[in-house]
Amino acid sequence: MNPPRMRSLKLLAFGLLTSVxxxxxxxxxxxxxxxxxxxxxxxxxxxxSAQMSGDNAWMLTSAALVLMMTAPGLALFxxxxxxxxxxxxxxxxSFILMALVSVIWALxxxxxxxxxxxxxxxDLRYAFLYGVGAEPNPDYAGTIPQQTYMIYQLMFAIIxxxxxxxxxxxxxxxxxxLLFSTLWLFVVxxxxxxxxxxxxxxxNGTLGGKFPAWDFAGxxxxxxxxxxxxxxxxxxxxxxxxxxxxPMRPHSVVLSVIGAGLLWVGWFGFNGGSxxxxxxxxxxxxxxxxxxxxxxxxxWMVMEWMIAGKPSxxxxxxxxxxxxxxxxxxSGFVKPMPAMIIGVAAGVxxxxxxxxxxxxxxxxxALDAFGVHGIGGTLGAILTGVFATREVxxxxxxxxxxxxDGDANQVVNxxxxxAFSWALAIVGxxxxxxxxxxxxGVRASKQDESEGLDLSMHGxxxxxxxx
Amino acid sequence: MKKIEAIIQxxxxxxxxxALKTIGVDGMSVWEIRGHGRQKGxxxxxxxxxxQVDLIPKVKxxxxxxxxxxxxxxxxxxxxxxxxxIGDGKIFxxxxxxxxxxxxxxxxxxxx
Numbered sequence: 152m153n154p155p156r157m158r159s160l161k162l163l164a165f166g167l168l169t170s171v172x173x174x175x176x177x178x179x180x181x182x183x184x185x186x187x188x189x190x191x192x193x194x195x196x197x198x199x200s201a202q203m204s205g206d207n208a209w210m211l212t213s214a215a216l217v218l219m220m221t222a223p224g225l226a227l228f229x230x231x232x233x234x235x236x237x238x239x240x241x242x243x244x245s246f247i248l249m250a251l252v253s254v255i256w257a258l259x260x261x262x263x264x265x266x267x268x269x270x271x272x273x274d275l276r277y278a279f280l281y282g283v284g285a286e287p288n289p290d291y292a293g294t295i296p297q298q299t300y301m302i303y304q305l306m307f308a309i310i311x312x313x314x315x316x317x318x319x320x321x322x323x324x325x326x327x328x329l330l331f332s333t334l335w336l337f338v339v340x341x342x343x344x345x346x347x348x349x350x351x352x353x354x355n356g357t358l359g360g361k362f363p364a365w366d367f368a369g370x371x372x373x374x375x376x377x378x379x380x381x382x383x384x385x386x387x388x389x390x391x392x393x394x395x396x397x398p399m400r401p402h403s404v405v406l407s408v409i410g411a412g413l414l415w416v417g418w419f420g421f422n423g424g425s426x427x428x429x430x431x432x433x434x435x436x437x438x439x440x441x442x443x444x445x446x447x448x449x450x451w452m453v454m455e456w457m458i459a460g461k462p463s464x465x466x467x468x469x470x471x472x473x474x475x476x477x478x479x480x481x482s483g484f485v486k487p488m489p490a491m492i493i494g495v496a497a498g499v500x501x502x503x504x505x506x507x508x509x510x511x512x513x514x515x516x517a518l519d520a521f522g523v524h525g526i527g528g529t530l531g532a533i534l535t536g537v538f539a540t541r542e543v544x545x546x547x548x549x550x551x552x553x554x555x556d557g558d559a560n561q562v563v564n565x566x567x568x569x570a571f572s573w574a575l576a577i578v579g580x581x582x583x584x585x586x587x588x589x590x591x592g593v594r595a596s597k598q599d600e601s602e603g604l605d606l607s608m609h610g611x612x613x614x615x616x617x618x
Numbered sequence: 619m620k621k622i623e624a625i626i627q628x629x630x631x632x633x634x635x636x637a638l639k640t641i642g643v644d645g646m647s648v649w650e651i652r653g654h655g656r657q658k659g660x661x662x663x664x665x666x667x668x669x670q671v672d673l674i675p676k677v678k679x680x681x682x683x684x685x686x687x688x689x690x691x692x693x694x695x696x697x698x699x700x701x702x703x704i705g706d707g708k709i710f711x712x713x714x715x716x717x718x719x720x721x722x723x724x725x726x727x728x729x730x
Contacts, residue, residue: 398669400662459663469665506666519665 199294203287206294209429210303216420217306221313222246224417228410228472229317232465232518235402236603237321238613244316244323248332252309255336260308261301263337264344265291270353270361273345277301290350290358292427303424304344311340311373317518318381319593321399322391322600325608327593331384331583339380339579343372343572354568357546364568365539365552365561367436368425370480370532371572378525379576381516387584388594390515392601399517404465411468415444418475422482435543436482440475443482443494447474450498459506466502469523473501476527481535484552489538496534497527529569536565619714619727620688624679625653625707626699631677637698643691645730646681657705676707682714684727 226245233241252260259278265288266273277283280301288297312332319328346352347366354371356363366372391399401407422440426433451470456462477497478490485493505522516522539553539561551557587593594600599607606612626634631648638646652673659672683691692709700706719729 395667398671400669400671401664459666461663463663465664502666510666 202294203296206292206428206430207296207299209433210292210295210299210424210427213420213424214299214303214306216417217303217310217424218249220414220417220421221249221306221310224410224413225310225313226410227406228414228468229320229407229518231403231406231408231410232317232401233321234399234603235613236605238402238406238605239611240325240604240608241316241320243325243609244320244328245313247329248309248313251329251332252312252336253305255333256301256305256308260336260341261304263341264304264308265301265349267350268345270351271346272342273349291348294428300427303427304348307369307373307421308336308340308344311369311377312336314373314377314520314524315381315384317520317524318385318516319388320517321604322388322517322595323604324592324595324599325604326591327587330591331587331593334583334586335380335580338583339376339576340372343376343575346571347372347568354564354571362564362567364532364564365484365535366480366532366568367483367535368422368479370477370528370535371568374476374479374524374528375532375569375572376576378521378523378528379573380580381520382514382525383577383580384584385514385516385521387581390513391517392597394515395513401465408464408468411471414475415471418444418479421475422479425483432483432544435486438487439482439485439490440478442487443478443490443497444471444474446491446494447471447477447498447501450474450495451502452498454499454502455506469505469519470498470502473497473523473527476524477501477531477534479528480532481538484535484539484544486538486540486543489534489540489555493531493534493538497530500530501527529573532569533562533565536562619682619717619730620685621680621682621712621714622688622692622695623710623712624695624699625651625676625709626679627701627706628675628677630699630701630706631679634679634695634698637694638691641690641694643681643683643687646679648677648679651676651678655705655708674705682717682730684730 222242222245226242229245230238230242257280259275261280261283262275262277263273266276268274283297283301285296285298287293287295288300291297292300312335315332315335316328346360347354347364349355350358352358352360354360354362354364354366356365364371393399418440419437423433423437426436448467448470451473452462452467455466474494474497477493481490481493501523504526505519509516509519509522535553537554540556541547541549541552544552546552551561553561584593595604595607624634628650638644652675654672654674657674659670659674662669662671688711692711696709716725717727717729718725
């Protein structure tokens with residue numbers, strides 16, 4: 152037996168002895184007719200504190216994992232897919248949102264998403280993080296400090312606008328991108344997050360929503376909103392100069408593979424953490440996430456192999472991301488086998504979307520934010536209504552959760568939430584783009600674009616030959 | 619003095635260097651280039667988007683040698699670089715006016 156294990160055994164023995172002693176002491180006190188209630192109360196507090204430690208440890212870890220998804224995860228994934236003259240600009244689109252969104256979130260963002268407010272938007276009760284401290288907020292997470300919940304949710308608000316950057320890559324003005332992301336957060340993200348996850352929100356499944364829709368980790372809130380907005384951005388900005396005649400091959404699929412790997416790992420925090428506790432639901436979401444991703448990777452690869460002739464590495468990693476996206480809303484509601492069905496479906500559908508449908512319509516969604524996030528998110532949100540089961544997450548106290556579980560109506564609710572998020576994303580994004588175009592302009596000048604965003608926007612180059 | 623420029627298949631570089639070393643040529647510059655002659659490029663597919671890639675990776679060697687050795691060196695080089703298929707590359711020979719060793723200002727063939 153190795154020394155650390157011996158030590159932990161000794162510790163355990165010591166712990167047992169002391170608790171037995173404490174129990175004995177408590178018992179004798181009770182026998183003496185002294186304060187039994189107080190002992191029980193102390194014990195309850197100790198149990199609660201132990202649970203908080205466990206849950207809080209996982210939730211802080213998850214928050215860090217989700218931040219890692221934006222940078223380096225998404226920054227590398229997207230950065231590798233652009234031409235080398237735009238690698239820094241593209242990475243910046245992700246990285247700068249880690250700063251910008253965090254500040255907005257602390258000032259008013261968290262409050263507008265999670266303050267009680269109306270069915271459509273929160274209020275300002277938590278503005279400047281007033282009252283957001285060590286005490287749990289039992290509406291959202293009874294066993295972790297509200298501050299943990301706040302910082303965990305922030306990481307979602309960061310990555311969502313970052314996902315959109317895949318659509319306007321290589322041709323957006325930096326000022327326009329900053330203003331767009333800021334407005335988009337207020338007009339699309341915060342209302343949507345409130346409606347789905349906020350207390351009293353329109354689609355909230357547990358806290359009094361009118362059309363309770365299941366969205367465990369953000370199929371509607373994160374992926375549909377960002378993916379559909381991405382399509383609008385691609386259409387509004389128009390094609391990159393020279394697309395599709397000029398070759399615009401990814402400058403380094405190597406970077407993208409590293410990014411995709413980090414996204415896969417980070418997603419365990421995204422979905423597993425959405426259990427807001429460290430119990431068996433987190434495990435279930437973790438497992439569903441992993442298996443869906445594995446199946447989606449294979450699904451995309453096989454499709455591409457059959458249709459295009461070769462199983463590309465870019466295809467495999469794109470399939471993985473598609474699977475991660477699609478399982479996001481379902482992860483806390485479905486069992487492993489349905490998770491794998493959702494994964495395969497996402498791999499196949501998203502492959503056809505980016506390789507066939509996009510070519511047909513000819514829009515320039517440069518890095519396929521719509522094809523992967525918009526379509527994968529929509530697919531996942533609908534399939535959540537099909538496969539959700541009380542065996543995994545018994546939110547309805549024993550009643551059916553989804554179609555296969557015996558409640559066909561849930562699919563309708565999912566469709567309503569999906570349609571609503573599409574509509575909000577479309578209308579919101581068009582309005583915002585008009586405003587931004589008026590104030591700062593959205594598209595980079597022809598000269599800036601041909602020079603590359605790295606040099607024209609940031610005065611740097613990603614790869615310096617002489618250095 | 620003559621300059622020998624050779625554009626060869628990247629995977630032939632090691633063989634060429636060894637062949638030249640055995641006949642006593644040990645100075646050269648090498649760089650990775652892209653280009654094409656009669657060889658057709660290849661197709662690459664990224665998420666369904668096809669790209670015809672015509673500029674193919676090649677390796678270019680450059681060395682300046684005494685005129686008397688040009689024949690021997692180019693023969694050895696060509697033999698080592700040859701696979702017999704299209705795309706094996708080309709060798710160009712041109713005149714050089716002067717050579718100067720920077721360290722000590724030596725000139726002409728002794729500077730090579």
